Amino acid sequence: MKNKLLTTLLSLFIILTAQAQADVEMADTMRSEGKIYVVVGIILIILIGLIVYLVLMDRKVSRLEKQLSDRQR
Amino acid sequence: MKNWVKILGICLLLYVHTAGLLAEVPRLNILNETVRALYFHVPMWFGMTFLFTMSVYYAVRYLRNPSPELDRKVLEYANVGTVFGILGIFTGMLWANYTWGSPWHGDPKQNGAAIALLVYLAYFVLRGSLDNQEQRARLSAVYNIFAFAAMIPLIFVIPRMTSSMHPGSGGNPGFNAYELDYRMRMVFYPAVAGWILIGLWITSLRIRLKTVEETIIDIEDEK
Amino acid sequence: MLLTLIRKEFMLELRRKAVISGIGLYMFSLIFICYLTFSLRQNSINEATWSALFWLAILFSVVNSVAKSFIGEKRGVSIYYYTLASPQVVILSKILYNTLLCLVLSFTGYGLFALFIDNPVQDTLYFLLTLLLTSMGFSSALTLISGIAAKANNSHILMAVLSFPVVIAILLMAIRLTKNVLDGIDRSASLDELLNLLAINCILTALAYLLFPYIWRS
Numbered sequence: 176m177k178n179k180l181l182t183t184l185l186s187l188f189i190i191l192t193a194q195a196q197a198d199v200e201m202a203d204t205m206r207s208e209g210k211i212y213v214v215v216g217i218i219l220i221i222l223i224g225l226i227v228y229l230v231l232m233d234r235k236v237s238r239l240e241k242q243l244s245d246r247q248r
Numbered sequence: 249m250k251n252w253v254k255i256l257g258i259c260l261l262l263y264v265h266t267a268g269l270l271a272e273v274p275r276l277n278i279l280n281e282t283v284r285a286l287y288f289h290v291p292m293w294f295g296m297t298f299l300f301t302m303s304v305y306y307a308v309r310y311l312r313n314p315s316p317e318l319d320r321k322v323l324e325y326a327n328v329g330t331v332f333g334i335l336g337i338f339t340g341m342l343w344a345n346y347t348w349g350s351p352w353h354g355d356p357k358q359n360g361a362a363i364a365l366l367v368y369l370a371y372f373v374l375r376g377s378l379d380n381q382e383q384r385a386r387l388s389a390v391y392n393i394f395a396f397a398a399m400i401p402l403i404f405v406i407p408r409m410t411s412s413m414h415p416g417s418g419g420n421p422g423f424n425a426y427e428l429d430y431r432m433r434m435v436f437y438p439a440v441a442g443w444i445l446i447g448l449w450i451t452s453l454r455i456r457l458k459t460v461e462e463t464i465i466d467i468e469d470e471k
Numbered sequence: 472m473l474l475t476l477i478r479k480e481f482m483l484e485l486r487r488k489a490v491i492s493g494i495g496l497y498m499f500s501l502i503f504i505c506y507l508t509f510s511l512r513q514n515s516i517n518e519a520t521w522s523a524l525f526w527l528a529i530l531f532s533v534v535n536s537v538a539k540s541f542i543g544e545k546r547g548v549s550i551y552y553y554t555l556a557s558p559q560v561v562i563l564s565k566i567l568y569n570t571l572l573c574l575v576l577s578f579t580g581y582g583l584f585a586l587f588i589d590n591p592v593q594d595t596l597y598f599l600l601t602l603l604l605t606s607m608g609f610s611s612a613l614t615l616i617s618g619i620a621a622k623a624n625n626s627h628i629l630m631a632v633l634s635f636p637v638v639i640a641i642l643l644m645a646i647r648l649t650k651n652v653l654d655g656i657d658r659s660a661s662l663d664e665l666l667n668l669l670a671i672n673c674i675l676t677a678l679a680y681l682l683f684p685y686i687w688r689s
Contacts (some may be wrong), residue, residue, distance in 0.1 A: 199275035215269050226258050233254075233448065236456045243463055244302050330662060337511040367636040374633060386620050390682045394615060397678050398637040401671055456580050 249452045253445060254462075260442030267435045274432070278347055285343045287289030287435050291443040292336030293361065298444050299451065300364065303394045307389035317459075319385035322392065323375070324454045326368050328447055333365045360403040369393040472556055476564035484572075488538040490539065496498050498532040498580055505507040518591055521584075522649040525601075525640060529580050535605075536576060537613035538630045541621035558687040562614065562679055569610035577602040593655035601648045604665065608672045615679040618686045637675075644668045 205211055268287035276283055301466065303325035310318040340358060341351035374391055378384035484491060505524050509516050516524075541549075554562055579603065584590070597673050613634055620630040624630045651661040 198263060201275055202281045206448060211269060214443075215266055218265050218269070219262065222261060226261070228455070229446075233449075233453055236460065239460045240456065243460055243467075246467070247271075282622055311682075340508045351650055363636050363639055374619070374623065374629060377625055379624070381624060386685055386688075387622055388686050391616070391619055392679050394612075394675075394682055395633075395637050398612065398640055398671070401667065401674075402640045402643070405667070438683055 249449060254449050257442050257445030257449060260438045262448060264435055264439040264442055268439065271378070271435060272320040272431060279349065281341065282346055283432075284341060285339065288337065289339040289343055290331050290436070291439045292339060294440045295443045295447045296329050296336055296361075296364070299325050299332060299447050300368070300396065302451075303329060303436075304393055307392040310385065310389045311393075312384070314386065316381070316385070316462075319389070319456055320458050320462075322385075322456065323390060323450050326371060327454065328451045330368050330372075332443075332447060333361065333368070337361060337365065357403075363402055364399055366404045367399055371395070472560050473564050473567075476556060476560060477568050480564060480568040484568075490543075494532060494536045494576070495579070497535060498528060498576065499583065501528045502580065502583045502587055502649060503568055509588060517591060518650070518653040521589060522646060522653060524567060524588070525580065525584055526585075526646060526649070526662045527576050528637070529605075530642065532633060533573050533609050534579070534613060534634055536572055537610060538620070538627065540565050540569055540614055540615050540616045542626045544621070545595065553687070558684040561687070562569065562618075562683040564591055565614050566611050566676065569614050570607050573606035573610050574603060577671070589606060592654050594652045596660065597658060598649070601645055601652065601663065601668070604668045604672060605641055605645045607636060609638060610662055610673065610677045611676040612637045614640070615683060615686070618683060623687070640666065640671055644671065 202211075264287055268284055275281050303322050306318050306321040306325060310322060337358075340361070344353050344355075344358070345351045352360075370391055371388060375384055375388050378387060398425075474596045505528070509520075541643075581598075616637060617630060619635060620626045623629050644667055648661050648664045648668070651664070
């Protein structure tokens with residue numbers, strides 16, 4: 176299941192990156208130098224960090240709920 | 249909230265934040281590379297509208313059948329919606345500064361969004377100034393519905409009547425081009441869905457936290 | 472029942488002469504300040520400034536006068552109504568009465584503006600129609616909100632905060648209509664806005680009618 180998702184995502188990616196046309200000025204040099212991956216990496220790290228924080232909070236609330244229901248009984 | 253929904257939301261966001269930066273976008277004048285901001289700025293508005301609508305939905309349900317649980321939901325949906333709205337307005341101002349020349353450009357959609365935020369800020373002020381819990385819940389639900397209904401023409405009707413710098417209205421051919429671009433849709437729709445799911449997750453978390461808090465207060469009272 | 476309640480509103484209003492004259496004086500001083508400011512430089516007022524000043528004066532006096540429809544009322548009085556009439560009748564009578572009040576206020580305001588400052592309106596009939604529609608909208612929105620605000624502690628501040636986002640849709644339409652009227656644009660151009668205003672009024676009145684019983688209950 177997960178593999179399938181990954182492959183579809185990857186193929187989508189390849190399609191999306193395949194086309195190119197150059198008449199309007201874009202940050203093409205940055206892309207060709209590969210520095211864009213640094214930006215992507217930084218953004219992903221922040222995003223993942225925030226999500227992990229959210230997950231931890233979720234688990235903490237679940238634990239609290241459980242404790243509370245135990246005490247009420 | 250089911251776990252797979254959360255995982256779906258996370259996956260969508262991870263996909264959006266990679267593809268949003270790496271995937272090819274249409275080459276447009278003025279916008280240049282900033283067209284990618286669409287993936288990150290616009291979903292905030294969709295999230296805000298969705299969460300506010302949920303808040304109104306629960307307000308209606310509260311009035312039909314009052315319970316403190318529903319009131320908590322109304323409040324928390326409005327809360328998280330406001331956070332999304334504030335993020336949307338700041339990202340919008342930054343983007344507008346580069347493409348339109350000034351952070352506040354008097355665009356009808358921008359004004360409508362600011363008013364939507366004002367409505368909910370007024371809603372929080374109203375809640376703050378009522379002491380009785382039951383009365384607070386009831387009156388704020390009434391105001392929530394009333395103000396939301398008064399806002400609808402402002403956000404959905406007026407921008408379509410006048411020229412706006414946002415796509416979909418007025419004469420901005422360069423901006424309208426990406427409306428129909430399938431490459432951008434592939435990232436944009438997942439972005440909207442992902443942020444809505446994350447918004448729902450945060451809201452549900454806050455609601456649970458509030459519930460726990462209130463049961464603790466109840467237990468303390470019984471002692 | 473409805474008529475009796477409206478008549479009661481009139482009777483009460485006429486008995487409290489201080490309130491009426493207070494509102495009148497409030498508006499007069501607002502307009503007089505505008506006049507004093509602009510009389511320093513003759514002919515410096517253009518259409519945009521005129522419409523901004525006019526709507527500001529109207530908005531402030533209307534908010535202040537409608538606010539007292541619930542805020543000023545004593546606790547015992549509302550309990551007395553509760554035994555007499557259904558909430559729907561109460562809100563309808565208040566809305567109708569406030570519509571009249573707003574109408575009188577806006578017409579007086581217009582007259583004072585014409586007298587003191589200027590009368591750049593080219594299409595008077597349409598302008599009066601705009602005033603009529605906005606009065607209806609203002610009164611239905613503000614009556615309900617004053618009902619909410621009356622229950623809270625700091626009602627007068629709350630009234631202003633709560634009403635602003637609600638009436639801004641009406642105000643936006645009104646300003647656009649005023650611009651058309653001032654420029655003397657063909658009437659067909661402003662028909663859209665008039666219909667829009669009417670639609671907003673219908674939404675607001677219907678909602679006030681539906682939601683008021685929930686406020687009333689406490």
